[in-house]
């Protein structure tokens with residue numbers, strides 16, 4: 001059992017290219033951050049609660065019809081936090097969208113050579129690449145209209161799971177609390193998308209689910225993309 005870290009902005013980046021400046025034709029990808037717990041588990045009955053999808057992504061809707069393939073360089077991660085969706089009654093990820101001022105401050109700091117932890121974590125990345133990524137995130141934030149959405153159903157009814165008082169009673173369990181579990185270990189073998197479909201979700205800049213990435217073509221360096229939408233939600237109360 002691991003205590004939830006006090007900082008909610010402890011982000012690190014997966015090793016993917018992020019140097020492409022944001023423009024109207026690129027896709028914005030959010031990948032599950034490595035700081036996120038692997039899953040959650042009840043301290044009493046040990047029932048596990050998993051995130052309902054692998055990894056997440058953003059797609060810019062201005063580009064017209066969804067293309068059948070996209071490249072890794074077209075993706076940009078945005079911050080997310082673990083939460084409990086009240087609509088789906090499941091663990092989920094919710095967009096972590098701080099005020100525009102935070103993005104502007106971060107962009108100023110990173111251009112001045114300072115390290116930042118939001119909206120991206122600087123550690124171990126090329127400086128020019130970090131600045132370009134931060135600029136892309138700032139431009140995305142400037143254009144974002146909708147409030148943060150739960151990326152399971154697009155709803156806004158959720159509870160953060162990484163707050164300072166994180167104890168969540170397991171509803172079916174007299175003594176159980178739902179705790180985060182991290183698996184820390186080196187990754188070996190092929191990434192998702194090589195031997196099995198990745199199922200990385202693709203969203204537009206407003207958090208609308210538009211597709212998922214299935215197979216990665218190593219020769220072409222591109223992902224196959226298929227259309228995917230949020231399930232229709234009948235009851236929003």
Ligand SMILES: [Zn+2]
Pocket residue numbers: 042043044045046047170172173176177
């Ligand atoms: Zn339990």
Ligand SMILES: [Zn+2]
Pocket residue numbers: 085086087088089092150152153154155
């Ligand atoms: Zn949901």
